[in-house]
Amino acid sequence: MSNTSLVPLQPLQGSARMWGTIALSAATFMNVLDSSIANVSLPAIAGDLGVSPNQGTWVITSFGVANAISLPLTGWLSQRFGQVRLFTTSVLLFVLSSFLCGLAPNMTTLIGMRAVQGFVAGPMMPLAQALLLSSYPPAMAGMAMALWAMTTLVAPVMGPLLGGWITDHMHWGWIFYINIPVGLMAAFITWTIYHKRETPTKQLPIDKIGLALLVVAVGSLQIMLDKGKELDWFHSPEVTALGIVALIGFAFFIAWELTDDHPVVDLRLLKRRNFWTGTVAMAVAYSLFMGNLVLLPLWLQQFMGYTSTQAGMLMAPVGIFAIILSPWVGKNMSRFDPRSLTTFAFAVFALVLFMRSHFNTQADFATVMVPTIVQGVAVAFFFIPLMSIILGGIPPDKIASASGLSGFARMVGGSFGTSIAITVWQDRAAMHHAQLSELVNQGSSAATTAIAGLGTSGMNTEQALSTINRMVDQQAYMLAADDVFFGSALIFLTLIPFVWLARPIRTKPAPGANSAVDAAAGAH
Numbered sequence: 001m002s003n004t005s006l007v008p009l010q011p012l013q014g015s016a017r018m019w020g021t022i023a024l025s026a027a028t029f030m031n032v033l034d035s036s037i038a039n040v041s042l043p044a045i046a047g048d049l050g051v052s053p054n055q056g057t058w059v060i061t062s063f064g065v066a067n068a069i070s071l072p073l074t075g076w077l078s079q080r081f082g083q084v085r086l087f088t089t090s091v092l093l094f095v096l097s098s099f100l101c102g103l104a105p106n107m108t109t110l111i112g113m114r115a116v117q118g119f120v121a122g123p124m125m126p127l128a129q130a131l132l133l134s135s136y137p138p139a140m141a142g143m144a145m146a147l148w149a150m151t152t153l154v155a156p157v158m159g160p161l162l163g164g165w166i167t168d169h170m171h172w173g174w175i176f177y178i179n180i181p182v183g184l185m186a187a188f189i190t191w192t193i194y195h196k197r198e199t200p201t202k203q204l205p206i207d208k209i210g211l212a213l214l215v216v217a218v219g220s221l222q223i224m225l226d227k228g229k230e231l232d233w234f235h236s237p238e239v240t241a242l243g244i245v246a247l248i249g250f251a252f253f254i255a256w257e258l259t260d261d262h263p264v265v266d267l268r269l270l271k272r273r274n275f276w277t278g279t280v281a282m283a284v285a286y287s288l289f290m291g292n293l294v295l296l297p298l299w300l301q302q303f304m305g306y307t308s309t310q311a312g313m314l315m316a317p318v319g320i321f322a323i324i325l326s327p328w329v330g331k332n333m334s335r336f337d338p339r340s341l342t343t344f345a346f347a348v349f350a351l352v353l354f355m356r357s358h359f360n361t362q363a364d365f366a367t368v369m370v371p372t373i374v375q376g377v378a379v380a381f382f383f384i385p386l387m388s389i390i391l392g393g394i395p396p397d398k399i400a401s402a403s404g405l406s407g408f409a410r411m412v413g414g415s416f417g418t419s420i421a422i423t424v425w426q427d428r429a430a431m432h433h434a435q436l437s438e439l440v441n442q443g444s445s446a447a448t449t450a451i452a453g454l455g456t457s458g459m460n461t462e463q464a465l466s467t468i469n470r471m472v473d474q475q476a477y478m479l480a481a482d483d484v485f486f487g488s489a490l491i492f493l494t495l496i497p498f499v500w501l502a503r504p505i506r507t508k509p510a511p512g513a514n515s516a517v518d519a520a521a522g523a524h
Contacts, residue, residue, distance in 0.1 A: 070122025075401025146330025287417025321376030
């Protein structure tokens with residue numbers, strides 16, 4: 001791939017490449033960590049600022065909405081200001097907004113600062129990918145993506161554990177203050193190494209109409225997803241109105257962006273078969289991944305008696321195999337068809353979810369842990385091959401745009417997946433509860449025996465029925481979780497043939513490249 005506008009940049013060498021990789025990975029880690037670290041701290045934040053936990057969820061939503069809006073703008077912004085300048089500025093603004101989040105005296109200020117934080121965070125991940133790829137020779141692109149992916153895999157695991165510990169032992173503001181030293185270090189090293197490698201800039205006009213339509217469409221969609229659960233989805237006029245606004249907004253946005261000379265989001269990338277195939281597969285798979293990632297600890301804490309720390313410990317092992325195998329996947333990307341590796345990842349995801357679909361209320365810690373450990377294998381084979389399908393054949397000057405657009409699809413997919421998984425779980429639980437309750441009647445010998453047994457322990461009939469109802473609740477939500485796990489496994493299997501719609505791509509190593517890759521991997 002060659003950049004027609006200038007001589008292609010030569011890969012970095014030695015310590016410059018190592019420090020560049022560390023700085024870019026640290027900024028990515030900080031970004032991903034911040035999207036999950038506040039989750040477990042919401043009750044403490046809401047209580048301290050005098051609002052309900054439901055209002056506290058806007059701390060998460062405001063970050064997500066602003067982040068989803070700015071992600072697709074990355075390509076336009078990087079062409080206007082340059083990738084290195086934009087990345088460094090994004091990191092420094094992220095540090096400043098983190099500091100202001102920690103100082104927030106009330107919920108309104110905190111939500112506003114979180115929105116700013118989410119907006120300035122948008123360009124960081126796509127640009128980290130683009131700068132990292134420019135630092136390594138083409139034959140080592142897989143290795144570069146593996147190193148980047150490892151930080152994105154560790155951060156979501158660390159977030160809840162770190163957030164919980166900070167909230168228990170310190171003021172909640174420190175979940176934001178910890179970004180300051182990491183961000184300043186990442187910005188300083190990145191500017192020092194990359195400022196002489198700045199990308200060319202163009203004086204592009206601002207697509208004001210496209211930007212306004214994007215804000216309206218994404219904002220309406222995210223608020224609809226956030227409010228849908230508490231307002232009973234489309235039974236609510238408010239949620240219905242938000243859905244209609246989002247639908248019309250996206251329709252006008254797509255039509256405008258495809259006809260504008262300087263679109264704020266380059267939707268023409270979707271003409272590339274590998275890009276749209278990989279992006280759709282990534283969005284759907286990530287929605288299933290995130291939906292189940294949220295559902296499992298929720299079920300464990302609400303109906304299986306686990307504490308938040310125990311649930312966090314149970315989720316953490318997903319990173320073990322991911323961290324061990326990601327470098328191997330990256331090193332060997334040139335030897336395999338990425339579609340085959342993605343197929344393997346989806347098959348393992350399906351297996352993990354099928355194992356979980358057999359959980360019962362007697363499942364112990366080890367039983368629940370095993371599928372989580374195995375899931376790490378799928379995660380390692382998931383991100384890197386799919387990103388190589390998505391970015392394969394994209395010109396260097398379009399990588400930031402392509403990465404931003406695919407990242408936007410992934411984030412929206414994750415939001416959808418979380419909301420849909422929880423909604424389906426609750427609906428199926430209500431159905432199972434109704435079916436199980438029918439079995440508790442005067443003609444049922446099992447029910448009569450259970451009520452009599454609880455009576456002998458000192459309970460009256462009302463207390464005994466209340467206890468039985470809690471047991472029915474536990475069984476209903478367990479069966480509902482099994483339904484979601486099984487359905488997700490089936491969807492992963494149907495994604496496998498979809499991935500094969502992509503054209504075959506193979507990284508063509510330069511002569512002796514494999515040995516260079518092996519040497520680099522050995523050094524790591």
